[in-house]
Amino acid sequence: MHSKIRRFFGAPPKHERGSLNLHLRDGGDVTGKVLGRLTSTSVRPAAVLGEIVFLPLIAIILGLWLNPEDPLWTAASFPWAWFAPVILALRYGPLIGLGGSSILLVAWLILNAGNYDAFPKLFFLGGLILMMLVGEFSSLWLARTRRAETIQLYLDQRLEHLTRQHYLLRLSHDRLEQDLISRPMSMRDALIKLRLLRGGSKTPADSAATLLRLLAQYCQLESASLHSTDESLSAPELLASIGNAEALRKQDPLIVQAIETRRLCHVRQTLNENEAGTHYLIAAPLIDLNGSIYGLLTVEEMPFFSLQDETLQTINLLLGYYTDGLVMDNLANPIVAQLPLCPPEFAFEAQRLWHLRQTTGIPSVIVALELLPRAIEQDLPLQFHRMKRGLDENWLILGGEKQVLATLMPLGDYSTAEGYISRLESWAKQKNDLSLAELGVFPHTLLLDQDAPATTLQRLLRLAND
Structure with a gap:
């Protein structure tokens, strides 16, 4: 040309x-x-x-x-x-x-x-x-x-501005493409895999290896190890490792700080306080709701741009979900003791998600569908139960004249609940050409936030018996 x-x-x-x-x-x-x-x-x-x-x-x-x-x-x-x-x-x-x-x-x-x-x-x-x-x-x-x-x-000037915006958009597109390549699954898929670890005949080493693979996939870890230990670090046992992970250095300032503060610590925090530096980039203890330490995650190598707040929050989320899954009975028993009608799986999941809300700041939500007798006659509770997502937990509460179907939706907020309710409205319109209110279904939204899970679940029982 x-x-x-x-x-x-x-x-x-x-x-x-x-x-x-x-x-x-x-x-x-x-x-x-x-x-x-x-x-x-x-x-x-x-x-x-x-x-x-x-x-x-x-x-x-x-x-x-x-x-x-x-x-x-x-x-x-x-x-x-x-x-x-x-x-x-x-x-x-x-x-x-x-x-x-x-x-x-x-x-x-x-x-x-x-x-x-x-x-x-x-x-x-x-x-x-x-x-x-x-x-x-x-x-x-x-x-x-x-x-x-x-x-x-x-x-x-406009051309220069558009050129810069185009360049930033291109960088953003490349970054998103890289993230999608490195994270082909969603966070819900990862939590489903972690939920399956508490069942079956998997050994602690197999479960730890699965957890490390998920962390490497979602947080781009290149060299990391997971040890089973307690607060004293007296006899740490290597459960799984990836990359060229070395033996645990118990006196490393980052590990000492993570054990003392009982929270995830990264290299930027220690470099400001300890001139000697540290061998690790991230040290995160595995702590359950009761504050007991079950293990320690150490990260030695990862990409520079991956060490950011979103990555640290993801590590906290996966570690907390994994640790809470190891002590399901201990988490569910306090709620089951107060609410004998509550299924243990529902109680455990509510307690675990509330714990995640306190440690990571990521909320979860409960959508309670109040079902009147005319809705029960049309077998709507069973149909709504079949529409739950993979991570959701359902609890059907039987009241005197009505029922309440509670759906616990992990990692969601009010917008997630609105989307779920809107999906039910669309389903009702397509099937019966009626709204949920005309069918006798009235939704309520409860957020797992500051109140303890037992208090929130008692509100569900009162809603069914009012």
């Missing part, structure tokens, strides 16, 4: 290409040339005043040299002296040209002192008309040029 364009328009000769490239690199500016200096206007008042005075004087001096008898060429076939005011009018407009014309008028009065009766009226009238026309033309094009330069400056 480019070769066709060159053949059509003709390529410049080789000896001209260097000057053409230089011209393009300089932005097409010719002010360095003599002709460019003549065509460029000055913005300094002193320089403009000097041009008003010296250009007409130069014309008068040339006239005295070439035509001493008539220096202003008033009787000649062409008024050469008017070139000075015309040039001034072309460069700066009619007012500056009028200043140059006054110099010519003063010069004529001086050169013809005592002979004012022979004043060349047509000479000066025609010159003034010519100068005004040229000055008006110059003012018009100067205004257009300034407007074009302003528009060009604006377009250049």
Whole structure:
């Protein structure tokens, strides 16, 4: 395509290409040339005043040299002296040209002192008309040029802004693409895998290896290890490792800080306090709801850009979910003791998600569907139970005349509950052409936040018995 364009328009000769490239690199500016200096206007008042005075004087001096008898060429076939005011009018407009014309008028009065009766009226009238026309033309094009330069400056700024935005968008797209490649599963899929670890015949080493693989996939860990230990770090046992993980350094300042504070610590926190530094990037103890330490995760190598708040929150989430799953009975028993009708799985999941809310700040929500007798007659509780998602837990509470189907939705908030209720509304419209209220279903939303899970679940029982 480019070769066709060159053949059509003709390529410049080789000896001209260097000057053409230089011209393009300089932005097409010719002010360095003599002709460019003549065509460029000055913005300094002193320089403009000097041009008003010296250009007409130069014309008068040339006239005295070439035509001493008539220096202003008033009787000649062409008024050469008017070139000075015309040039001034072309460069700066009619007012500056009028200043140059006054110099010519003063010069004529001086050169013809005592002979004012022979004043060349047509000479000066025609010159003034010519100068005004040229000055008006110059003012018009100067205004257009300034407007074009302003528009060009604006377009250049917009282009620069759009170029930066495009570059940032491209970087963001590349980052998202990299994250999608490294995280083909969603966080819910990872939690389902961790939930399955508490069942079956898997050994602690197998469960720890699965946890490390999930952490490596979601948090881009390159070298890490998981040890089984307690607060004293007396006899740490290696459960699983990835990469080139070395033996545990129990006296490392990052590990000491993580055990003392009983929370995840990373290298930026210790470098500010311990000049000796640390061998690890992240140290995170595995702590259950009761504050007992079951193990320790240490990370030695990971990409620089992966060490951020989102990654640390993900590590906290997966470790907390995994640790709570190891002590399901201990978590569920306090709630089951207060609410014997509550299924242990539902109680355990509520207690674990509430614990995650306290440690990581990620909320969960319960959607309670209050079902009136006409809804129960249509077998809606069973149909709603079949519509639950993979991570959700259901609890059907039987009341005196009505029932309450509670759906515990992990890692969700009010918007998640609204989406679920909207899905039920759409289902009711498609199947019965009625709304949930017309079917006898009234949804309620409870957030697992500050209140203890037992308090929230008691509200569900009161809702079923009111």
